[in-house]
Amino acid sequence: METLAKLFGGGARVRIMRLFLLNNETSFEIEDVVSRTRVTKANSRKEVNALLAMNFIKQKMVTHEGSRGAKKKVPTYQLNPHFPYINSIRDLLVDPSLLLREDLSARFKQVGKIKLMIVSGIFIGSDKSRADILVVGDKLKKNVIQQIIKGLESEIGKELNYVVLESDEFKYRIDMYDKLVCDILDWPHERIIDNGQLSTYISKK
Numbered sequence: 001m002e003t004l005a006k007l008f009g010g011g012a013r014v015r016i017m018r019l020f021l022l023n024n025e026t027s028f029e030i031e032d033v034v035s036r037t038r039v040t041k042a043n044s045r046k047e048v049n050a051l052l053a054m055n056f057i058k059q060k061m062v063t064h065e066g067s068r069g070a071k072k073k074v075p076t077y078q079l080n081p082h083f084p085y086i087n088s089i090r091d092l093l094v095d096p097s098l099l100l101r102e103d104l105s106a107r108f109k110q111v112g113k114i115k116l117m118i119v120s121g122i123f124i125g126s127d128k129s130r131a132d133i134l135v136v137g138d139k140l141k142k143n144v145i146q147q148i149i150k151g152l153e154s155e156i157g158k159e160l161n162y163v164v165l166e167s168d169e170f171k172y173r174i175d176m177y178d179k180l181v182c183d184i185l186d187w188p189h190e191r192i193i194d195n196g197q198l199s200t201y202i203s204k205k
Contacts (some may be wrong), residue, residue: 008093009050010047012037012039012043012044012047013047013050013051014093014155015037015038015039015154015155015157016033016037016039016044016047016048016051016157017051017056017089017093017157018093018094018155018156018157018158019033019036019037019157019158020051020056020057020077020078020079020157021079021086021089021090021093021094021157022094022122022156022157022158023079023157023158024078024079024081025078026078027060027062027076027077027078028076028077028078029074029075029076029077030044030045030048030075030077033048033077036153036154036157037154037157038150038151038154039154048077051077052077055080055082055083056079056080056083056086057077057078057079057080058077058078058079058080059075059076059077060075060076060077060078061073061074061075061076062074062075062076094122104117104119104123104133104152104192105117105192105193107148107151107152108135108145108148108193110141110144111135111137111140111141111144111145111148112137112138112139112140112141113137113138113139113140114135114136114137114140114193115136115137115138115167115193115194115195115197115198116134116135116136116137116170116191116193116194116195116198116199117133117134117135117136117191117192117193117194118131118133118134118184118185118189118190118191118192119132119133119134119189119190119192120132120133120134120184120187120188120189120190121160121161122156122158122160123190124188124189124190126187126188126189128187128188129161129184129187129188129189130161130180130183130184130187131161131162131163131180131184132160132161132162133149133160133161133162133163134162134163134165134181134184134189135162135163135164135165136164136165136166136167136170136198137166137167138166138167140164140166142164145162145164149162163180163181163184165181167198170198171198171201174201174202185202
């Protein structure tokens with residue numbers, strides 16, 4: 001992320017560019033950009049204007065109706081599919097191996113005793129996935145995990161599908177051949193944390 005930030009003029013711009021690249025058919029108002037990337041409103045406006053000036057994104061005015069029936073036009077922004085270097089930039093900013101190298105396991109150190117952590121989907125460049133992240137462990141702090149996920153979403157520029165399970169619930173789902181868990185394990189994935197206990201349990205089924 002640090003190298004990309006230097007290359008593209010700052011971390012805020014990288015986050016906002018990823019947002020548009022990974023949601024190429026979605027139009028965002030400034031407030032949407034702020035909430036999705038966690039970049040301040042002032043910086044979001046600055047970066048959006050810069051990207052607009054270079055034709056990386058395009059602007060469209062939409063009409064909103066206020067609480068008293070008054071109508072006003074509000075600018076929205078969307079990726080410009082005709083930007084000449086879009087594929088090269090997408091390959092660089094949305095490189096799954098780069099996202100993995102940002103040491104995901106370190107971010108989850110304080111969330112409890114993790115026994116198994118699996119990543120799939122966007123982290124390995126797979127379209128066939130039920131969840132981008134699966135976290136299994138004991139005494140997991142789900143509110144902390146939620147905040148970490150929100151931070152990742154703001155950096156990556158896309159909402160993540162994630163599953164958090166206590167060890168006993170995970171084992172129960174394995175015993176019941178739960179489709180969600182089975183699909184996560186059967187489809188392409190990477191094990192970021194694996195203490196071996198749950199892997200042994202899985203292999204016996």
